Amino acid sequence: xxxxxxxxxxxxxxxxxxxxxxxxxxxxxxxxxxxxxxxxxxxxxxxxxxxxxxxxxxxxxxxxxxxxxxxxxxxxxxxxxxxxxxxxxxxxxxxxxxxxxxxxxxxxxxxxxxxxxxxxxxxxxxxxxxxxxxxxxxxxxxxxxxxxxxxxxxxxxxxxxxxxxxxxxxxxxxxxxxxxxxxxxxxxxxxxxxxxx
Amino acid sequence: xxxxxxxxxxxxxxxxxxxxxxxxxxxxxxxxxxxxxxxxxxxxxxxxxxxxxxxxxxxxxxxxxxxxxxxxxxxxxxxxxxxxxxxxxxxxxxxxxxxxxxxxxxxxxxxxxxxxxxxxxxxxxxxxxxxxxxxxxxxxxxxxxxxxxxxxxxxxxxxxxxxxxxxxxxxxxxxxxxxxxxxxxxxxxxxxxxxxxxxxxxxxxxxxxxxxxxxxxxxxxxxxxxxxxxxxxxxxxxxxxxxxxxxxxxxxxxxxxxxxxxxxxxxxxxxxxxxxxxxxxxxxxxxxxxxxxxxxxxxxxxxxxxxxxxxxxxxxxxxxxxxxxxxxxxxxxxxxxxxxxxxxxxxxxxxxxxxxxxxxxxxxxxxxxxxxxxx
Numbered sequence: 001x002x003x004x005x006x007x008x009x010x011x012x013x014x015x016x017x018x019x020x021x022x023x024x025x026x027x028x029x030x031x032x033x034x035x036x037x038x039x040x041x042x043x044x045x046x047x048x049x050x051x052x053x054x055x056x057x058x059x060x061x062x063x064x065x066x067x068x069x070x071x072x073x074x075x076x077x078x079x080x081x082x083x084x085x086x087x088x089x090x091x092x093x094x095x096x097x098x099x100x101x102x103x104x105x106x107x108x109x110x111x112x113x114x115x116x117x118x119x120x121x122x123x124x125x126x127x128x129x130x131x132x133x134x135x136x137x138x139x140x141x142x143x144x145x146x147x148x149x150x151x152x153x154x155x156x157x158x159x160x161x162x163x164x165x166x167x168x169x170x171x172x173x174x175x176x177x178x179x180x181x182x183x184x185x186x187x188x189x190x191x192x193x194x195x196x197x
Numbered sequence: 198x199x200x201x202x203x204x205x206x207x208x209x210x211x212x213x214x215x216x217x218x219x220x221x222x223x224x225x226x227x228x229x230x231x232x233x234x235x236x237x238x239x240x241x242x243x244x245x246x247x248x249x250x251x252x253x254x255x256x257x258x259x260x261x262x263x264x265x266x267x268x269x270x271x272x273x274x275x276x277x278x279x280x281x282x283x284x285x286x287x288x289x290x291x292x293x294x295x296x297x298x299x300x301x302x303x304x305x306x307x308x309x310x311x312x313x314x315x316x317x318x319x320x321x322x323x324x325x326x327x328x329x330x331x332x333x334x335x336x337x338x339x340x341x342x343x344x345x346x347x348x349x350x351x352x353x354x355x356x357x358x359x360x361x362x363x364x365x366x367x368x369x370x371x372x373x374x375x376x377x378x379x380x381x382x383x384x385x386x387x388x389x390x391x392x393x394x395x396x397x398x399x400x401x402x403x404x405x406x407x408x409x410x411x412x413x414x415x416x417x418x419x420x421x422x423x424x425x426x427x428x429x430x431x432x433x434x435x436x437x438x439x440x441x442x443x444x445x446x447x448x449x450x451x452x453x454x455x456x457x458x459x460x461x462x463x464x465x466x467x468x469x470x471x472x473x474x475x476x477x478x479x480x481x482x483x484x485x486x487x488x489x490x491x492x493x494x495x496x497x498x499x500x501x502x503x504x505x506x507x508x509x510x511x512x513x514x515x516x517x518x519x520x521x522x523x524x525x526x527x528x529x530x531x532x533x534x535x536x537x538x539x540x541x542x543x544x545x546x547x548x549x550x551x552x553x554x555x556x557x558x559x560x561x562x563x564x565x566x567x568x569x570x571x572x
Contacts, residue, residue: 097280097281100278105271106270115284120286
Protein backbone atom coordinates (compact mmCIF):
# COMPACT_ATOMS: atom_id res chain seq x y z
CA UNK A 1 0.00 0.00 0.00
CA UNK A 2 2.64 2.48 1.09
CA UNK A 3 5.04 1.19 -1.56
CA UNK A 4 2.42 1.68 -4.21
CA UNK A 5 2.00 5.28 -3.06
CA UNK A 6 5.74 5.80 -3.26
CA UNK A 7 5.85 4.53 -6.85
CA UNK A 8 2.85 6.70 -7.70
CA UNK A 9 4.64 9.71 -6.26
CA UNK A 10 7.74 9.08 -8.36
CA UNK A 11 5.52 8.72 -11.41
CA UNK A 12 3.89 12.06 -10.62
CA UNK A 13 7.25 13.74 -10.36
CA UNK A 14 8.74 12.19 -13.49
CA UNK A 15 5.72 12.74 -15.73
CA UNK A 16 5.38 16.33 -14.53
CA UNK A 17 9.10 16.80 -15.14
CA UNK A 18 8.73 15.87 -18.80
CA UNK A 19 5.92 18.36 -19.32
CA UNK A 20 7.56 21.08 -17.25
CA UNK A 21 10.68 20.65 -19.38
CA UNK A 22 8.84 20.82 -22.69
CA UNK A 23 6.50 23.66 -21.83
CA UNK A 24 9.15 25.59 -19.91
CA UNK A 25 11.69 25.38 -22.72
CA UNK A 26 9.18 26.44 -25.33
CA UNK A 27 8.04 29.40 -23.24
CA UNK A 28 11.64 30.32 -22.45
CA UNK A 29 12.77 30.19 -26.07
CA UNK A 30 9.75 32.16 -27.20
CA UNK A 31 10.42 34.71 -24.48
CA UNK A 32 14.07 34.98 -25.51
CA UNK A 33 13.31 35.52 -29.17
CA UNK A 34 10.35 37.84 -28.81
CA UNK A 35 11.09 40.59 -26.37
CA UNK A 36 7.49 41.81 -26.54
CA UNK A 37 5.98 38.69 -25.01
CA UNK A 38 8.85 37.99 -22.64
CA UNK A 39 7.42 40.25 -19.91
CA UNK A 40 4.01 38.66 -20.20
CA UNK A 41 5.37 35.10 -20.04
CA UNK A 42 7.54 35.84 -17.03
CA UNK A 43 4.66 37.59 -15.29
CA UNK A 44 2.30 34.64 -15.83
CA UNK A 45 4.72 32.00 -14.53
CA UNK A 46 5.56 34.31 -11.65
CA UNK A 47 1.91 34.82 -10.70
CA UNK A 48 1.25 31.08 -10.99
CA UNK A 49 3.77 30.50 -8.24
CA UNK A 50 2.12 32.98 -5.90
CA UNK A 51 -1.19 31.09 -5.96
CA UNK A 52 -1.42 28.72 -2.97
CA UNK A 53 -0.94 25.14 -4.18
CA UNK A 54 -4.24 23.91 -2.76
CA UNK A 55 -6.18 26.71 -4.42
CA UNK A 56 -4.47 26.06 -7.74
CA UNK A 57 -5.22 22.33 -7.55
CA UNK A 58 -8.79 23.12 -6.61
CA UNK A 59 -9.26 25.30 -9.65
CA UNK A 60 -7.78 22.68 -11.99
CA UNK A 61 -10.00 20.03 -10.35
CA UNK A 62 -13.06 21.92 -11.54
CA UNK A 63 -12.00 21.07 -15.11
CA UNK A 64 -10.35 17.68 -14.79
CA UNK A 65 -11.95 16.18 -11.70
CA UNK A 66 -10.04 14.51 -8.86
CA UNK A 67 -7.51 12.72 -11.07
CA UNK A 68 -3.84 12.10 -11.65
CA UNK A 69 -4.00 14.58 -14.58
CA UNK A 70 -5.11 17.36 -12.24
CA UNK A 71 -2.08 16.87 -10.03
CA UNK A 72 0.33 16.72 -12.98
CA UNK A 73 -1.07 19.94 -14.41
CA UNK A 74 -0.79 21.55 -10.99
CA UNK A 75 2.82 20.52 -10.55
CA UNK A 76 3.74 21.66 -14.06
CA UNK A 77 2.16 25.08 -13.65
CA UNK A 78 3.76 25.47 -10.27
CA UNK A 79 7.28 24.53 -11.31
CA UNK A 80 7.44 26.38 -14.64
CA UNK A 81 9.04 29.50 -13.24
CA UNK A 82 12.61 28.25 -12.66
CA UNK A 83 12.71 26.53 -16.07
CA UNK A 84 11.36 29.48 -18.04
CA UNK A 85 13.46 32.02 -16.19
CA UNK A 86 16.67 30.02 -16.44
CA UNK A 87 16.10 29.34 -20.12
CA UNK A 88 15.77 33.05 -20.83
CA UNK A 89 18.70 33.97 -18.57
CA UNK A 90 20.90 31.21 -19.98
CA UNK A 91 20.24 32.28 -23.56
CA UNK A 92 20.59 35.97 -22.77
CA UNK A 93 24.00 35.68 -21.18
CA UNK A 94 25.68 34.25 -24.28
CA UNK A 95 28.50 36.48 -25.49
CA UNK A 96 27.06 38.71 -28.25
CA UNK A 97 30.27 38.17 -30.25
CA UNK A 98 29.41 34.48 -30.54
CA UNK A 99 25.96 35.32 -31.83
CA UNK A 100 27.43 37.79 -34.29
CA UNK A 101 29.94 35.22 -35.53
CA UNK A 102 27.16 32.64 -35.98
CA UNK A 103 24.94 35.11 -37.84
CA UNK A 104 27.80 36.42 -39.95
CA UNK A 105 28.69 32.90 -41.04
CA UNK A 106 25.21 32.38 -42.39
CA UNK A 107 23.46 30.32 -39.72
CA UNK A 108 19.70 30.72 -39.75
CA UNK A 109 17.89 31.49 -36.50
CA UNK A 110 16.92 27.87 -35.92
CA UNK A 111 20.39 26.48 -36.69
CA UNK A 112 21.90 29.06 -34.38
CA UNK A 113 19.56 28.03 -31.60
CA UNK A 114 20.19 24.30 -31.99
CA UNK A 115 23.92 24.35 -32.69
CA UNK A 116 25.11 27.27 -30.60
CA UNK A 117 22.68 28.98 -28.29
CA UNK A 118 20.97 26.01 -26.70
CA UNK A 119 24.16 24.03 -25.96
CA UNK A 120 25.74 27.13 -24.43
CA UNK A 121 22.69 27.92 -22.31
CA UNK A 122 22.11 24.32 -21.28
CA UNK A 123 24.02 24.32 -17.97
CA UNK A 124 21.87 27.21 -16.71
CA UNK A 125 18.70 25.62 -18.05
CA UNK A 126 19.57 22.38 -16.33
CA UNK A 127 19.86 24.17 -13.00
CA UNK A 128 16.31 25.43 -13.57
CA UNK A 129 15.14 21.87 -14.26
CA UNK A 130 16.74 20.67 -11.07
CA UNK A 131 14.96 23.27 -8.98
CA UNK A 132 11.70 22.34 -10.72
CA UNK A 133 12.09 18.64 -9.91
CA UNK A 134 12.84 19.17 -6.26
CA UNK A 135 9.93 21.60 -5.94
CA UNK A 136 7.58 19.17 -7.61
CA UNK A 137 8.32 16.44 -5.06
CA UNK A 138 6.93 18.71 -2.34
CA UNK A 139 3.98 19.86 -4.38
CA UNK A 140 3.08 16.26 -5.18
CA UNK A 141 2.13 15.76 -1.55
CA UNK A 142 -0.88 18.04 -2.01
CA UNK A 143 -2.00 15.77 -4.81
CA UNK A 144 -3.75 13.49 -2.35
CA UNK A 145 -6.28 16.19 -1.55
CA UNK A 146 -7.52 16.22 -5.15
CA UNK A 147 -7.37 12.48 -5.61
CA UNK A 148 -3.98 12.18 -7.25
CA UNK A 149 -2.58 9.58 -4.89
CA UNK A 150 1.12 9.50 -4.09
CA UNK A 151 2.77 9.80 -0.71
CA UNK A 152 0.32 12.57 0.18
CA UNK A 153 -2.34 9.86 0.63
CA UNK A 154 -0.11 7.92 2.98
CA UNK A 155 0.56 11.02 5.05
CA UNK A 156 -3.14 11.97 5.07
CA UNK A 157 -4.18 8.55 6.32
CA UNK A 158 -1.41 8.46 8.89
CA UNK A 159 -2.49 11.81 10.30
CA UNK A 160 -6.10 10.70 10.49
CA UNK A 161 -5.38 7.47 12.35
CA UNK A 162 -2.54 9.14 14.27
CA UNK A 163 0.04 6.60 13.15
CA UNK A 164 3.36 8.28 13.94
CA UNK A 165 5.56 5.58 12.50
CA UNK A 166 3.90 5.58 9.05
CA UNK A 167 3.93 9.38 9.05
CA UNK A 168 7.63 9.30 9.79
CA UNK A 169 8.35 6.72 7.09
CA UNK A 170 6.46 8.66 4.44
CA UNK A 171 8.20 11.91 5.35
CA UNK A 172 11.55 10.21 5.32
CA UNK A 173 10.79 8.75 1.87
CA UNK A 174 10.02 12.27 0.57
CA UNK A 175 13.20 13.72 2.03
CA UNK A 176 15.33 10.92 0.61
CA UNK A 177 13.66 11.28 -2.76
CA UNK A 178 14.46 15.01 -2.83
CA UNK A 179 18.02 14.39 -1.75
CA UNK A 180 18.60 11.70 -4.35
CA UNK A 181 17.19 13.80 -7.21
CA UNK A 182 19.16 16.79 -6.02
CA UNK A 183 22.37 14.80 -5.65
CA UNK A 184 22.21 13.08 -9.03
CA UNK A 185 21.25 16.25 -10.88
CA UNK A 186 23.93 18.26 -9.13
CA UNK A 187 26.49 15.73 -10.31
CA UNK A 188 25.30 16.18 -13.89
CA UNK A 189 25.24 19.93 -13.40
CA UNK A 190 28.88 19.99 -12.31
CA UNK A 191 29.90 17.91 -15.29
CA UNK A 192 28.13 20.30 -17.63
CA UNK A 193 29.85 23.23 -16.04
CA UNK A 194 33.20 21.56 -16.36
CA UNK A 195 32.63 20.83 -20.00
CA UNK A 196 31.79 24.35 -20.99
CA UNK A 197 33.89 27.46 -20.86
CA UNK B 198 34.54 42.25 -57.58
CA UNK B 199 32.75 44.24 -54.92
CA UNK B 200 31.08 47.48 -55.94
CA UNK B 201 29.43 50.11 -53.77
CA UNK B 202 27.18 52.43 -55.72
CA UNK B 203 25.97 55.55 -53.93
CA UNK B 204 25.43 53.68 -50.71
CA UNK B 205 23.71 55.50 -47.86
CA UNK B 206 23.36 54.39 -44.27
CA UNK B 207 21.45 56.08 -41.49
CA UNK B 208 20.40 55.08 -38.01
CA UNK B 209 17.05 56.79 -37.65
CA UNK B 210 17.85 60.43 -38.43
CA UNK B 211 21.57 60.06 -37.91
CA UNK B 212 23.21 59.71 -41.32
CA UNK B 213 26.52 57.88 -40.87
CA UNK B 214 27.29 57.32 -44.53
CA UNK B 215 25.99 59.80 -47.04
CA UNK B 216 27.04 58.60 -50.47
CA UNK B 217 29.69 55.92 -50.74
CA UNK B 218 30.95 54.50 -54.01
CA UNK B 219 33.95 52.27 -54.43
CA UNK B 220 35.19 49.23 -56.31
CA UNK B 221 37.31 46.42 -54.89
CA UNK B 222 38.94 44.08 -57.39
CA UNK B 223 39.25 40.32 -57.09
CA UNK B 224 42.21 39.15 -55.05
CA UNK B 225 42.94 42.54 -53.54
CA UNK B 226 43.88 43.03 -49.91
CA UNK B 227 42.01 46.16 -48.88
CA UNK B 228 42.40 47.85 -45.51
CA UNK B 229 39.78 50.29 -44.33
CA UNK B 230 41.21 52.69 -41.81
CA UNK B 231 40.18 55.90 -40.11
CA UNK B 232 39.47 57.45 -36.73
CA UNK B 233 36.88 55.72 -34.57
CA UNK B 234 33.34 56.45 -35.65
CA UNK B 235 34.38 57.05 -39.24
CA UNK B 236 32.11 54.29 -40.51
CA UNK B 237 34.74 51.67 -41.37
CA UNK B 238 33.11 48.77 -39.52
CA UNK B 239 29.68 49.89 -40.71
CA UNK B 240 30.94 49.75 -44.27
CA UNK B 241 32.45 46.30 -43.79
CA UNK B 242 29.28 44.84 -42.32
CA UNK B 243 27.22 46.11 -45.23
CA UNK B 244 28.94 43.62 -47.48
CA UNK B 245 27.52 40.59 -45.62
CA UNK B 246 24.31 42.44 -44.84
CA UNK B 247 24.82 42.55 -41.08
CA UNK B 248 24.11 46.21 -41.70
CA UNK B 249 21.25 47.03 -44.02
CA UNK B 250 21.80 49.92 -46.37
CA UNK B 251 19.17 52.61 -46.76
CA UNK B 252 19.92 53.62 -50.30
CA UNK B 253 22.14 52.75 -53.23
CA UNK B 254 23.34 49.25 -53.97
CA UNK B 255 26.20 46.86 -53.35
CA UNK B 256 27.12 44.40 -56.07
CA UNK B 257 29.27 41.31 -55.80
CA UNK B 258 30.41 40.12 -59.23
CA UNK B 259 27.66 42.23 -60.72
CA UNK B 260 24.85 40.81 -58.61
CA UNK B 261 22.98 42.97 -56.12
CA UNK B 262 23.52 41.42 -52.70
CA UNK B 263 19.92 42.12 -51.75
CA UNK B 264 18.84 39.65 -54.40
CA UNK B 265 20.81 36.83 -52.78
CA UNK B 266 19.24 34.90 -49.90
CA UNK B 267 20.92 36.38 -46.84
CA UNK B 268 22.28 33.16 -45.32
CA UNK B 269 23.50 31.94 -48.72
CA UNK B 270 25.29 35.25 -49.14
CA UNK B 271 26.96 35.01 -45.74
CA UNK B 272 27.99 31.39 -46.22
CA UNK B 273 29.85 32.56 -49.30
CA UNK B 274 31.77 35.29 -47.43
CA UNK B 275 34.30 34.57 -44.68
CA UNK B 276 33.89 36.66 -41.55
CA UNK B 277 36.42 37.25 -38.76
CA UNK B 278 35.78 39.53 -35.79
CA UNK B 279 37.99 41.09 -33.15
CA UNK B 280 36.36 39.15 -30.30
CA UNK B 281 37.11 35.96 -32.24
CA UNK B 282 33.73 34.42 -31.37
CA UNK B 283 34.69 30.76 -31.59
CA UNK B 284 31.91 28.48 -30.37
CA UNK B 285 33.02 27.27 -26.93
CA UNK B 286 30.85 24.15 -27.14
CA UNK B 287 32.62 22.93 -30.25
CA UNK B 288 36.12 21.58 -30.81
CA UNK B 289 38.60 23.26 -33.13
CA UNK B 290 37.64 20.87 -35.93
CA UNK B 291 33.91 21.44 -35.35
CA UNK B 292 34.39 25.19 -35.32
CA UNK B 293 36.21 25.10 -38.63
CA UNK B 294 33.54 22.81 -40.12
CA UNK B 295 30.59 25.08 -39.37
CA UNK B 296 30.12 26.58 -42.82
CA UNK B 297 31.01 23.39 -44.75
CA UNK B 298 28.34 21.70 -42.61
CA UNK B 299 25.81 24.40 -43.44
CA UNK B 300 26.67 23.80 -47.08
CA UNK B 301 26.12 20.06 -46.50
CA UNK B 302 29.56 18.89 -47.52
CA UNK B 303 30.30 15.20 -47.00
CA UNK B 304 32.00 14.08 -43.82
CA UNK B 305 35.22 13.02 -45.51
CA UNK B 306 35.51 16.17 -47.56
CA UNK B 307 35.12 18.24 -44.41
CA UNK B 308 37.75 16.29 -42.53
CA UNK B 309 40.17 16.59 -45.40
CA UNK B 310 39.55 20.33 -45.50
CA UNK B 311 40.13 20.72 -41.75
CA UNK B 312 43.45 18.88 -42.02
CA UNK B 313 44.50 20.95 -44.99
CA UNK B 314 43.69 24.20 -43.20
CA UNK B 315 45.45 23.32 -39.94
CA UNK B 316 48.50 22.44 -42.00
CA UNK B 317 48.39 25.92 -43.49
CA UNK B 318 49.16 27.46 -40.09
CA UNK B 319 51.36 24.66 -38.74
CA UNK B 320 48.99 23.45 -36.06
CA UNK B 321 49.19 19.64 -36.15
CA UNK B 322 45.78 18.04 -36.67
CA UNK B 323 46.30 15.30 -34.10
CA UNK B 324 47.30 17.76 -31.43
CA UNK B 325 44.72 20.49 -31.95
CA UNK B 326 41.67 19.27 -33.87
CA UNK B 327 39.91 17.92 -30.80
CA UNK B 328 40.79 20.68 -28.37
CA UNK B 329 38.21 23.20 -27.19
CA UNK B 330 38.77 26.92 -27.75
CA UNK B 331 39.34 27.54 -24.03
CA UNK B 332 42.41 25.30 -24.21
CA UNK B 333 44.07 27.56 -26.78
CA UNK B 334 45.94 30.84 -26.42
CA UNK B 335 44.42 34.04 -27.83
CA UNK B 336 46.68 33.90 -30.86
CA UNK B 337 45.81 30.28 -31.58
CA UNK B 338 42.11 31.03 -31.15
CA UNK B 339 42.23 33.78 -33.73
CA UNK B 340 44.19 31.53 -36.11
CA UNK B 341 41.26 29.12 -35.87
CA UNK B 342 38.94 32.09 -36.34
CA UNK B 343 40.70 32.83 -39.63
CA UNK B 344 40.59 29.17 -40.70
CA UNK B 345 36.89 29.03 -39.89
CA UNK B 346 36.38 31.92 -42.30
CA UNK B 347 38.46 30.20 -44.98
CA UNK B 348 36.85 26.80 -44.49
CA UNK B 349 34.36 26.73 -47.34
CA UNK B 350 36.82 28.48 -49.63
CA UNK B 351 34.86 31.70 -50.03
CA UNK B 352 36.30 34.18 -52.56
CA UNK B 353 35.81 37.09 -50.13
CA UNK B 354 36.89 37.41 -46.49
CA UNK B 355 35.77 40.25 -44.23
CA UNK B 356 37.88 40.97 -41.18
CA UNK B 357 36.87 43.43 -38.48
CA UNK B 358 40.02 44.39 -36.54
CA UNK B 359 40.87 40.70 -36.27
CA UNK B 360 44.18 41.18 -34.49
CA UNK B 361 43.21 44.21 -32.40
CA UNK B 362 42.94 42.30 -29.13
CA UNK B 363 46.22 40.39 -29.45
CA UNK B 364 49.56 41.32 -27.95
CA UNK B 365 52.03 43.01 -30.32
CA UNK B 366 54.24 39.98 -30.89
CA UNK B 367 51.38 37.60 -31.63
CA UNK B 368 49.76 40.25 -33.81
CA UNK B 369 52.91 40.57 -35.85
CA UNK B 370 53.13 36.82 -36.39
CA UNK B 371 49.47 36.51 -37.36
CA UNK B 372 49.83 39.41 -39.78
CA UNK B 373 52.68 37.60 -41.49
CA UNK B 374 50.67 34.39 -41.63
CA UNK B 375 47.63 36.13 -43.06
CA UNK B 376 49.77 37.87 -45.63
CA UNK B 377 51.22 34.56 -46.75
CA UNK B 378 47.77 32.96 -46.80
CA UNK B 379 46.57 35.82 -48.98
CA UNK B 380 49.48 35.32 -51.33
CA UNK B 381 48.80 31.58 -51.60
CA UNK B 382 45.03 31.64 -51.86
CA UNK B 383 44.43 34.96 -53.65
CA UNK B 384 41.28 35.82 -51.73
CA UNK B 385 39.70 39.24 -51.77
CA UNK B 386 40.21 40.47 -48.23
CA UNK B 387 38.54 43.51 -46.72
CA UNK B 388 40.23 44.29 -43.45
CA UNK B 389 39.20 46.98 -40.98
CA UNK B 390 41.88 48.37 -38.69
CA UNK B 391 42.66 51.52 -36.75
CA UNK B 392 46.39 50.80 -36.85
CA UNK B 393 48.20 52.53 -39.70
CA UNK B 394 51.28 50.30 -39.30
CA UNK B 395 49.06 47.30 -39.84
CA UNK B 396 47.32 48.84 -42.85
CA UNK B 397 50.62 49.80 -44.50
CA UNK B 398 52.03 46.36 -43.87
CA UNK B 399 49.05 44.35 -45.07
CA UNK B 400 47.19 46.27 -47.75
CA UNK B 401 47.42 46.37 -51.50
CA UNK B 402 45.25 49.45 -51.28
CA UNK B 403 44.05 51.45 -48.30
CA UNK B 404 40.70 53.15 -47.92
CA UNK B 405 40.98 56.08 -45.54
CA UNK B 406 37.59 57.07 -44.17
CA UNK B 407 36.43 59.98 -42.11
CA UNK B 408 32.83 60.82 -41.09
CA UNK B 409 31.46 58.29 -43.54
CA UNK B 410 33.41 59.62 -46.52
CA UNK B 411 36.41 58.23 -48.34
CA UNK B 412 39.22 60.74 -48.05
CA UNK B 413 41.67 58.67 -50.01
CA UNK B 414 41.69 55.27 -51.69
CA UNK B 415 45.24 54.48 -52.70
CA UNK B 416 48.22 52.18 -52.38
CA UNK B 417 50.16 52.43 -49.10
CA UNK B 418 53.06 54.17 -50.87
CA UNK B 419 50.83 56.78 -52.38
CA UNK B 420 49.06 57.35 -49.08
CA UNK B 421 52.34 57.81 -47.26
CA UNK B 422 53.89 60.05 -49.88
CA UNK B 423 50.90 62.10 -50.91
CA UNK B 424 48.33 62.11 -48.13
CA UNK B 425 45.22 63.68 -49.64
CA UNK B 426 44.11 65.54 -46.55
CA UNK B 427 45.51 67.04 -43.32
CA UNK B 428 43.54 64.48 -41.35
CA UNK B 429 45.44 61.63 -43.00
CA UNK B 430 48.70 63.46 -42.42
CA UNK B 431 47.89 63.77 -38.75
CA UNK B 432 46.95 60.10 -38.60
CA UNK B 433 50.23 59.15 -40.25
CA UNK B 434 52.08 61.29 -37.75
CA UNK B 435 51.26 58.74 -35.12
CA UNK B 436 53.42 56.11 -36.75
CA UNK B 437 56.46 58.25 -37.44
CA UNK B 438 58.92 58.41 -34.59
CA UNK B 439 60.07 61.32 -32.47
CA UNK B 440 61.50 64.02 -34.71
CA UNK B 441 64.61 64.98 -32.83
CA UNK B 442 67.41 62.49 -33.32
CA UNK B 443 68.94 63.29 -29.96
CA UNK B 444 65.72 62.50 -28.12
CA UNK B 445 65.51 58.97 -29.46
CA UNK B 446 65.67 56.21 -26.88
CA UNK B 447 66.16 52.53 -27.36
CA UNK B 448 62.40 52.12 -27.28
CA UNK B 449 62.22 54.05 -30.57
CA UNK B 450 64.75 52.00 -32.47
CA UNK B 451 64.22 48.47 -31.21
CA UNK B 452 61.94 45.84 -32.56
CA UNK B 453 59.58 44.35 -30.04
CA UNK B 454 59.04 40.99 -31.70
CA UNK B 455 61.62 38.92 -29.85
CA UNK B 456 61.95 35.24 -29.46
CA UNK B 457 62.80 34.17 -25.91
CA UNK B 458 63.06 30.72 -24.34
CA UNK B 459 62.72 29.58 -20.77
CA UNK B 460 65.88 28.48 -18.99
CA UNK B 461 64.47 24.99 -18.47
CA UNK B 462 64.34 24.22 -22.18
CA UNK B 463 66.47 21.41 -23.51
CA UNK B 464 69.28 22.36 -25.87
CA UNK B 465 67.95 20.19 -28.66
CA UNK B 466 64.55 21.87 -28.51
CA UNK B 467 66.27 25.22 -28.83
CA UNK B 468 68.11 24.14 -31.95
CA UNK B 469 64.84 23.06 -33.48
CA UNK B 470 63.21 26.34 -32.62
CA UNK B 471 66.10 28.31 -34.04
CA UNK B 472 66.03 26.29 -37.23
CA UNK B 473 62.30 26.84 -37.59
CA UNK B 474 62.66 30.59 -37.25
CA UNK B 475 65.96 30.77 -39.05
CA UNK B 476 67.76 32.59 -36.26
CA UNK B 477 71.24 32.04 -34.92
CA UNK B 478 70.73 32.69 -31.24
CA UNK B 479 68.05 32.96 -28.60
CA UNK B 480 67.51 35.05 -25.50
CA UNK B 481 67.10 32.95 -22.37
CA UNK B 482 64.79 34.13 -19.59
CA UNK B 483 64.06 32.76 -16.12
CA UNK B 484 60.69 31.76 -14.75
CA UNK B 485 59.73 35.39 -14.12
CA UNK B 486 60.64 36.30 -17.71
CA UNK B 487 63.72 38.12 -16.47
CA UNK B 488 66.73 38.23 -18.78
CA UNK B 489 69.45 35.64 -18.06
CA UNK B 490 71.68 35.56 -21.10
CA UNK B 491 72.06 34.50 -24.70
CA UNK B 492 72.77 31.20 -26.34
CA UNK B 493 74.03 30.96 -29.89
CA UNK B 494 73.70 27.96 -32.09
CA UNK B 495 77.53 27.67 -32.09
CA UNK B 496 77.65 27.42 -28.30
CA UNK B 497 75.10 24.65 -28.33
CA UNK B 498 77.04 22.77 -30.96
CA UNK B 499 80.23 23.19 -28.94
CA UNK B 500 79.09 22.55 -25.39
CA UNK B 501 75.64 21.05 -25.71
CA UNK B 502 75.12 17.49 -24.51
CA UNK B 503 71.86 15.74 -25.39
CA UNK B 504 69.27 16.40 -22.74
CA UNK B 505 71.16 19.31 -21.13
CA UNK B 506 69.22 22.35 -20.06
CA UNK B 507 69.82 25.57 -21.88
CA UNK B 508 70.66 27.45 -18.67
CA UNK B 509 73.74 25.30 -18.17
CA UNK B 510 75.54 26.61 -21.21
CA UNK B 511 74.17 30.09 -21.69
CA UNK B 512 76.40 33.13 -21.98
CA UNK B 513 75.51 35.39 -19.07
CA UNK B 514 78.06 38.02 -19.83
CA UNK B 515 76.41 39.88 -22.68
CA UNK B 516 75.89 43.56 -23.20
CA UNK B 517 72.38 44.88 -22.61
CA UNK B 518 70.85 48.34 -22.54
CA UNK B 519 67.92 49.80 -20.67
CA UNK B 520 64.85 50.79 -22.59
CA UNK B 521 65.16 54.52 -21.82
CA UNK B 522 68.85 54.57 -22.73
CA UNK B 523 69.82 57.13 -25.36
CA UNK B 524 69.59 55.54 -28.79
CA UNK B 525 72.79 57.04 -30.11
CA UNK B 526 74.88 55.64 -27.23
CA UNK B 527 73.26 52.26 -27.72
CA UNK B 528 74.01 52.51 -31.40
CA UNK B 529 77.72 53.10 -30.70
CA UNK B 530 77.91 50.23 -28.26
CA UNK B 531 76.11 48.02 -30.72
CA UNK B 532 78.55 48.83 -33.49
CA UNK B 533 81.61 48.29 -31.32
CA UNK B 534 80.36 44.99 -29.95
CA UNK B 535 80.11 43.20 -33.31
CA UNK B 536 77.03 41.42 -31.98
CA UNK B 537 74.14 40.54 -34.24
CA UNK B 538 71.82 42.38 -31.95
CA UNK B 539 71.65 44.26 -28.70
CA UNK B 540 69.15 43.21 -26.05
CA UNK B 541 66.97 45.96 -24.59
CA UNK B 542 65.66 45.43 -21.07
CA UNK B 543 62.84 46.96 -19.11
CA UNK B 544 63.59 48.31 -15.64
CA UNK B 545 62.44 45.02 -14.10
CA UNK B 546 64.97 43.08 -16.20
CA UNK B 547 62.38 41.61 -18.54
CA UNK B 548 63.16 41.73 -22.25
CA UNK B 549 61.65 44.76 -24.00
CA UNK B 550 63.08 44.16 -27.45
CA UNK B 551 66.22 43.94 -29.48
CA UNK B 552 68.11 46.44 -31.58
CA UNK B 553 69.20 45.02 -34.90
CA UNK B 554 70.71 46.71 -37.89
CA UNK B 555 67.35 46.52 -39.61
CA UNK B 556 65.38 47.96 -36.72
CA UNK B 557 67.89 50.79 -36.43
CA UNK B 558 67.78 51.53 -40.15
CA UNK B 559 63.98 51.49 -40.14
CA UNK B 560 63.80 53.95 -37.27
CA UNK B 561 66.31 56.27 -38.86
CA UNK B 562 64.59 56.08 -42.24
CA UNK B 563 61.29 57.08 -40.76
CA UNK B 564 62.99 59.93 -38.96
CA UNK B 565 64.41 61.23 -42.20
CA UNK B 566 61.15 60.70 -44.00
CA UNK B 567 59.27 62.47 -41.22
CA UNK B 568 61.47 65.57 -41.58
CA UNK B 569 60.96 65.60 -45.34
CA UNK B 570 57.29 65.49 -44.80
CA UNK B 571 57.26 68.51 -42.53
CA UNK B 572 59.25 70.78 -44.79
